[in-house]
Amino acid sequence: MATGMALPAAATERPLTAAETDPVTLGWMQGFPPPPERVIGQPDSDYFSFPKLRWTVCHFRELLPTRRVSRGLEAPRPLPYALDKGIDSVTFSPLGGGEPMSWEASLAANYTDGILVLHEGKVVYERYAGCLDEAGVHGAMSVTKSLTGLLAEILVAEGALDETARVASILPELADSAFSNASVQQVMEMTAGLAFSEDYADPDAEIWSYNAAASPLPKSEGYEGPRSYYEYLATVQPAGIHGEVFGYRTVNSDALGWIISRTTGRSVADLLSERLWQPMGAEQDAYYTVDSIGTPFAGGGLSAGLRDLARLGQLVLDGGQLNGERLFPQAAVQRIRQGGSRDAFARAGYATLPGGSYRGMWWVLHNDHGALAARGVHGQTIYIDPTARMVIVRFASHPVAGNAANDPTSLPAYQALAEYLMARE
Amino acid sequence: MATGMALPAAATERPLTAAETDPVTLGWMQGFPPPPERVIGQPDSDYFSFPKLRWTVCHFRELLPTRRVSRGLEAPRPLPYALDKGIDSVTFSPLGGGEPMSWEASLAANYTDGILVLHEGKVVYERYAGCLDEAGVHGAMSVTKSLTGLLAEILVAEGALDETARVASILPELADSAFSNASVQQVMEMTAGLAFSEDYADPDAEIWSYNAAASPLPKSEGYEGPRSYYEYLATVQPAGIHGEVFGYRTVNSDALGWIISRTTGRSVADLLSERLWQPMGAEQDAYYTVDSIGTPFAGGGLSAGLRDLARLGQLVLDGGQLNGERLFPQAAVQRIRQGGSRDAFARAGYATLPGGSYRGMWWVLHNDHGALAARGVHGQTIYIDPTARMVIVRFASHPVAGNAANDPTSLPAYQALAEYLMARE
Numbered sequence: 001m002a003t004g005m006a007l008p009a010a011a012t013e014r015p016l017t018a019a020e021t022d023p024v025t026l027g028w029m030q031g032f033p034p035p036p037e038r039v040i041g042q043p044d045s046d047y048f049s050f051p052k053l054r055w056t057v058c059h060f061r062e063l064l065p066t067r068r069v070s071r072g073l074e075a076p077r078p079l080p081y082a083l084d085k086g087i088d089s090v091t092f093s094p095l096g097g098g099e100p101m102s103w104e105a106s107l108a109a110n111y112t113d114g115i116l117v118l119h120e121g122k123v124v125y126e127r128y129a130g131c132l133d134e135a136g137v138h139g140a141m142s143v144t145k146s147l148t149g150l151l152a153e154i155l156v157a158e159g160a161l162d163e164t165a166r167v168a169s170i171l172p173e174l175a176d177s178a179f180s181n182a183s184v185q186q187v188m189e190m191t192a193g194l195a196f197s198e199d200y201a202d203p204d205a206e207i208w209s210y211n212a213a214a215s216p217l218p219k220s221e222g223y224e225g226p227r228s229y230y231e232y233l234a235t236v237q238p239a240g241i242h243g244e245v246f247g248y249r250t251v252n253s254d255a256l257g258w259i260i261s262r263t264t265g266r267s268v269a270d271l272l273s274e275r276l277w278q279p280m281g282a283e284q285d286a287y288y289t290v291d292s293i294g295t296p297f298a299g300g301g302l303s304a305g306l307r308d309l310a311r312l313g314q315l316v317l318d319g320g321q322l323n324g325e326r327l328f329p330q331a332a333v334q335r336i337r338q339g340g341s342r343d344a345f346a347r348a349g350y351a352t353l354p355g356g357s358y359r360g361m362w363w364v365l366h367n368d369h370g371a372l373a374a375r376g377v378h379g380q381t382i383y384i385d386p387t388a389r390m391v392i393v394r395f396a397s398h399p400v401a402g403n404a405a406n407d408p409t410s411l412p413a414y415q416a417l418a419e420y421l422m423a424r425e
Numbered sequence: 426m427a428t429g430m431a432l433p434a435a436a437t438e439r440p441l442t443a444a445e446t447d448p449v450t451l452g453w454m455q456g457f458p459p460p461p462e463r464v465i466g467q468p469d470s471d472y473f474s475f476p477k478l479r480w481t482v483c484h485f486r487e488l489l490p491t492r493r494v495s496r497g498l499e500a501p502r503p504l505p506y507a508l509d510k511g512i513d514s515v516t517f518s519p520l521g522g523g524e525p526m527s528w529e530a531s532l533a534a535n536y537t538d539g540i541l542v543l544h545e546g547k548v549v550y551e552r553y554a555g556c557l558d559e560a561g562v563h564g565a566m567s568v569t570k571s572l573t574g575l576l577a578e579i580l581v582a583e584g585a586l587d588e589t590a591r592v593a594s595i596l597p598e599l600a601d602s603a604f605s606n607a608s609v610q611q612v613m614e615m616t617a618g619l620a621f622s623e624d625y626a627d628p629d630a631e632i633w634s635y636n637a638a639a640s641p642l643p644k645s646e647g648y649e650g651p652r653s654y655y656e657y658l659a660t661v662q663p664a665g666i667h668g669e670v671f672g673y674r675t676v677n678s679d680a681l682g683w684i685i686s687r688t689t690g691r692s693v694a695d696l697l698s699e700r701l702w703q704p705m706g707a708e709q710d711a712y713y714t715v716d717s718i719g720t721p722f723a724g725g726g727l728s729a730g731l732r733d734l735a736r737l738g739q740l741v742l743d744g745g746q747l748n749g750e751r752l753f754p755q756a757a758v759q760r761i762r763q764g765g766s767r768d769a770f771a772r773a774g775y776a777t778l779p780g781g782s783y784r785g786m787w788w789v790l791h792n793d794h795g796a797l798a799a800r801g802v803h804g805q806t807i808y809i810d811p812t813a814r815m816v817i818v819r820f821a822s823h824p825v826a827g828n829a830a831n832d833p834t835s836l837p838a839y840q841a842l843a844e845y846l847m848a849r850e
Binding site: 039041265284290 | 454457458459464466467484486487488489490491492493495497498500501559560641642643646653655683686687692708709710712715717718719720
């Protein structure tokens with residue numbers, strides 16, 4: 001048992017590796033009780049610091065109230081398998097130079113906890129590491145936004161939601177906020193002009209007051225701020241002009257979640273279950289973290305099984321069809337694949353996604369293969385390559401909160417794998 | 426929509442009825458956001474007061490951190506159905522006199538949220554009400570104890586746990602507590618001599634300090650007491666002589682959960698999944714509430730689906746066999762059915778269970794049919810009648826915290842139904 005071992009000393013030259021921070025090896029929460037220095041508990045506000053976060057990403061529900069996304073009661077739909085042992089040896093050149101790297105080596109480099117590749121609808125690759133196994137769930141972080149966006153695009157395609165409507169016409173509670181005269185589409189493309197910083201390095205950034213409002217735990221004595229996602233959204237102030245610049249701000253996703261719920265009478269958790277999780281034959285329930293009034297965190301609160309995210313990715317690739325049955329209008333995916341304003345996106349300066357755009361809360365690469373992706377802050381992704389008929393889903397717990405840290409050893413790996421799979425045919 | 430309606434005025438002559446307190450009709454947590462007077466949230470410590478508890482029993486995970494009991498990834502094992510419409514008309518005489526009552530009328534009288542009857546392994550009756558439906562889960566409360574006890578009896582029957590061992594020989598941490606020289610069997614039969622009152626009407630009762638220790642939420646400023654189930658158990662003081670009197674104290678179940686985990690290296694949540702939930706083909710994950718270090722509440726924290734509790738009850742009735750496969754030694758159930766000390770039980774004075782006993786954390790009625798039961802504080806039960814080959818599982822949210830309030834209109838109903846089903850044959 002490794003429960004009593006000391007943490008590896010922090011290296012000054014490099015971050016601790018995936019192997020050095022393996023949550024099983026480090027012994028977090030092992031033993032009855034775990035040794036005090038290996039407890040990750042709720043009063044410990046430090047549970048999302050690295051390397052603890054490598055345990056926490058699989059255990060949010062043990063720390064926070066959550067709301068279920070039911071898979072229903074039916075048997076799961078099996079995923080067909082056609083594993084390809086050659087994939088580990090696929091090599092690629094990392095962005096920005098560096099030695100060629102194998103697919104297999106990229107997994108540890110990116111602190112991968114689970115990765116599954118579908119080609120032509122069949123599982124060709126599947127690996128688990130860290131805190132995750134096939135029967136577990138993992139925090140999807142901002143991949144959640146893309147599911148919120150997909151639900152909204154489905155409602156738009158079905159005519160239930162008018163993307164040209166002003167937000168305040170749907171949510172009068174936001175009439176005095178920056179969202180008021182933004183269109184639903186601007187919220188969905190994150191071009192609403194909002195004074196909201198997600199710079200975690202800035203103690204005055206709005207993300208901190210947002211987190212405080214969102215916490216379902218009792219507020220600290222004397223707390224006078226907003227007490228839910230909805231209350232917070234009503235306080236967001238304007239900055240800039242709607243529609244001009246892409247600004248990646250989580251509040252857009254939570255405003256969209258609210259728009260969805262007001263429109264459908266369903267929480268996003270229930271709507272995700274009814275529209276996608278149950279019909280696609282998910283094998284595990286998923287869940288959302290919630291605020292003090294039970295609102296699911298539509299901007300980042302989802303935890304799900306890897307295979308179920310793969311089922312979702314395949315459904316998007318197939319334009320809403322599953323085994324010949326149509327689950328939602330093809331237009332919902334077509335709209336996302338067209339992309340959003342590339343000009344607005346270019347002004348935001350994402351170095352690893354040149355020429356890209358953002359639409360329906362998906363990242364559209366506008367590359368030769370027409371790839372699109374859902375992306376989470378520690379390296380989570382649903383990466384869909386329509387040309388290669390490939391879906392990659394990955395859970396990860398990278399020490400750096402930002403995809404610029406893992407894109408150099410993941411985006412070119414995905415492209416190389418797509419080319420490998422296409423060349424097999 | 427009823428979200429804005431006033432609560433019915435409290436009747437002075439009678440408690441509010443099931444219909445008057447239906448959580449859907451009352452509109453708890455409906456709307457985006459729900460109206461403030463209809464919010465049941467975590468900072469609201471009142472969430473388990475009646476009638477709010479009629480919503481809360483289906484939603485513990487939305488208020489508290491929880492740990493999953495995985496059903497695994499396979500297809501659920503279907504329950505065979507042979508519904509009998511005659512059951513609603515079965516009549517019985519409530520204990521203590523009163524007019525004859527129909528089975529159907531007893532459901533509302535007992536604030537039943539879900540009830541399912543198996544006869545000869547087939548579902549003959551199934552109803553849902555209040556907050557529950559077939560795809561939901563409900564708090565099992567002290568029914569949880571019987572699952573903890575069953576796991577322990579399985580370990581005893583398999584030779585992994587010595588019931589004659591003193592607790593401190595397994596858990597040295599309890600050497601200075603009242604548990605120290607109690608035997609495992611005395612813990613399992615709740616005859617350990619413990620100074621622990623569960624009288625919720627007494628503000629000095631130990632149950633309050635136990636609840637404070639068990640809460641996963643941040644402690645109040647200046648709190649100096651124990652911070653987990655395990656820390657609390659080490660503080661329990663002796664009272665009386667081990668083995669003499671049955672004393673229904675939840676701390677026994679949590680001590681037993683700790684014994685199980687120390688013995689097997691598994692949390693009770695994982696062991697329940699591995700030994701029972703997965704092999705029996707559960708159709709839903711269950712979950713436990715947890716304390717600040719992630720320990721599942723073995724004394725009352727389980728929420729589960731009604732049909733899954735029925736699968737478990739049938740497995741107990743069948744002595745551990747399922748479709749010809751043996752999941753655990755028959756001796757585990759035989760030991761429970763033999764019962765515990767009837768003398769020790771008689772000294773505790775349970776008026777509605779004369780001649781009964783308690784063994785392996787199950788209530789043994791020692792009636793003509795050899796019935797045994799798991800029982801939760803608001804009317805939850807797994808009631809097993811081996812003579813009638815009948816299993817009844819019930820979730821309920823009775824306003825009175827104690828089975829003496831619902832036994833008069835449930836125990837004779839169960840007996841009448843057993844006789845009805847036997848007479849059909």
